[in-house]
Amino acid sequence: MIHLSKKAIRTLPSRHKANLVNTVSGYKSANLIASKSKDGTTNVAIFNSVIHLGSNPALLGFVLRPLTVERHTYDNIKASSTYTINAVTEEIYKRAHATSAKYRKDESEFTKTGLTESYQGDFPSPFVKESPIQIGCSYVNEYEIQENGCILMVGAIEDIYIKESVLLDDFWAKLDEANLVSIVGLDGYAKPKITDRLSYAKPDETLESLIHGAQKSESSH
Amino acid sequence: MIHLSKKAIRTLPSRHKANLVNTVSGYKSANLIASKSKDGTTNVAIFNSVIHLGSNPALLGFVLRPLTVERHTYDNIKASSTYTINAVTEEIYKRAHATSAKYRKDESEFTKTGLTESYQGDFPSPFVKESPIQIGCSYVNEYEIQENGCILMVGAIEDIYIKESVLLDDFWAKLDEANLVSIVGLDGYAKPKITDRLSYAKPDETLESLIHGAQKSESSH
Numbered sequence: 001m002i003h004l005s006k007k008a009i010r011t012l013p014s015r016h017k018a019n020l021v022n023t024v025s026g027y028k029s030a031n032l033i034a035s036k037s038k039d040g041t042t043n044v045a046i047f048n049s050v051i052h053l054g055s056n057p058a059l060l061g062f063v064l065r066p067l068t069v070e071r072h073t074y075d076n077i078k079a080s081s082t083y084t085i086n087a088v089t090e091e092i093y094k095r096a097h098a099t100s101a102k103y104r105k106d107e108s109e110f111t112k113t114g115l116t117e118s119y120q121g122d123f124p125s126p127f128v129k130e131s132p133i134q135i136g137c138s139y140v141n142e143y144e145i146q147e148n149g150c151i152l153m154v155g156a157i158e159d160i161y162i163k164e165s166v167l168l169d170d171f172w173a174k175l176d177e178a179n180l181v182s183i184v185g186l187d188g189y190a191k192p193k194i195t196d197r198l199s200y201a202k203p204d205e206t207l208e209s210l211i212h213g214a215q216k217s218e219s220s221h
Numbered sequence: 222m223i224h225l226s227k228k229a230i231r232t233l234p235s236r237h238k239a240n241l242v243n244t245v246s247g248y249k250s251a252n253l254i255a256s257k258s259k260d261g262t263t264n265v266a267i268f269n270s271v272i273h274l275g276s277n278p279a280l281l282g283f284v285l286r287p288l289t290v291e292r293h294t295y296d297n298i299k300a301s302s303t304y305t306i307n308a309v310t311e312e313i314y315k316r317a318h319a320t321s322a323k324y325r326k327d328e329s330e331f332t333k334t335g336l337t338e339s340y341q342g343d344f345p346s347p348f349v350k351e352s353p354i355q356i357g358c359s360y361v362n363e364y365e366i367q368e369n370g371c372i373l374m375v376g377a378i379e380d381i382y383i384k385e386s387v388l389l390d391d392f393w394a395k396l397d398e399a400n401l402v403s404i405v406g407l408d409g410y411a412k413p414k415i416t417d418r419l420s421y422a423k424p425d426e427t428l429e430s431l432i433h434g435a436q437k438s439e440s441s442h
Binding site (some may be wrong): 001002003004005006009010012014015016017019020021022023024025026027028029030041048049050051052053054055056057058060061062063080085087088090093094097098099100101102103107112120130131133134135140141143145146147148150152154156157158159160161162163164167170171172173176177180181182184185187188189190191192193194195197198199200201202203204205207210211 | 223226230238248249251269270276277309323328333344354361366367378382388393399402406410412416422426428433
């Protein structure tokens with residue numbers, strides 16, 4: 001094992017430090033957050049920080065970098081109170097990554113990257129048409145992380161649109177059925193394959209695999 | 222596409238609702254958070270909510286469920302001010318999942334699940350010996366999500382121990398080299414394979430693949 005102390009990490013060149021700290025905490029979710037400005041310009045941006053906050057009510061969070069530079073996503077959400085979260089697949093990960101370029105506020109990343117904006121019902125924010133899981137959210141609250149100015153945005157799920165083949169009978173979304181990718185650090189993309197589902201863990205009971213054929217035993221240690 | 226409205230989601234049976242809301246936001250990181258109580262009992266618990274909050278200083282966050290029931294991880298972190306975050310691999314995912322059973326406070330999940338506690342330098346919290354990426358953290362702050370009582374815990378990275386073969390020259394951790402898994406919902410495990418790294422995105426410039434051989438073009442649309 002290589003040991004990197006706090007001091008060693010602090011003194012790394014900034015790109016190396018960003019690589020290290022962004023990768024070591026594991027695979028992250030890959031989502032496109034889409035919104036619309038007051039004057040009607042749409043925006044779409046890739047995020048690797050969408051997290052589950054609660055099921056009842058259904059709340060999702062995501063982290064925004066400090067507002068010291070222009071943050072179109074933040075401004076649009078504050079103006080319209082709605083936004084959408086759209087899954088990134090193997091088919092669109094390059095276009096999704098391209099949304100991270102610093103486009104002007106009057107330019108839409110949809111147009112610039114070749115993603116397609118679409119609308120569902122009377123929901124005001126654009127969805128990403130290519131995405132097999134599209135979630136309409138309303139702004140609920142925000143929490144500023146005092147330590148560095150990041151903001152945890154909290155939103156309520158208003159609508160979920162999901163490709164029929166992805167949703168199992170027990171409402172579990174089989175993400176690999178729709179070729180979703182996950183993110184490593186700021187620039188890596190991975191293709192996961194779901195290998196197992198395990199039973200609810202109870203003290204001193206053996207776990208069971210809920211997926212037929214995924215019963216291979218763990219390697220001994 | 223299947224449409225699930227807010228009302229349709231709210232009226233789902235609770236297990237189905239939990240499946241849906243926990244899976245639709247994508248693949249999550251799989252980590253074991255380990256800590257030690259005042260009286261010396263070690264604790265280790267699986268989390269799918271570890272997120273990156275900043276590189277300079279290096280900060281990681283994770284979400285704890287409401288404190289309305291006993292939360293050993295929270296109590297231990299508040300008592301000792303330190304904890305560790307340890308990557309979950311294909312070799313230990315079943316033992317990692319088993320830590321979610323409700324063991325008593327005087328029982329160590331290390332003993333109960335067959336994971337091995339280990340210590341590095343003079344860091345007071347236990348690490349998970351089987352993990353190829355082990356991160357020692359100190360408590361920095363906590364933010365209560367008023368909407369449902371969840372807590373975002375914020376910690377500073379004090380030490381990183383990482384398997385040598387995982388760390389590339391530019392300090393990017395190649396997570397599939399160490400067989401890390403990712404989590405789907407509350408019970409699913411996936412094995413990702415890193416397929417690409419993309420160049421920093423700039424307006425109107427074409428992205429380049431940083432991994433030799435990953436140059437396959439995106440499917441047209």
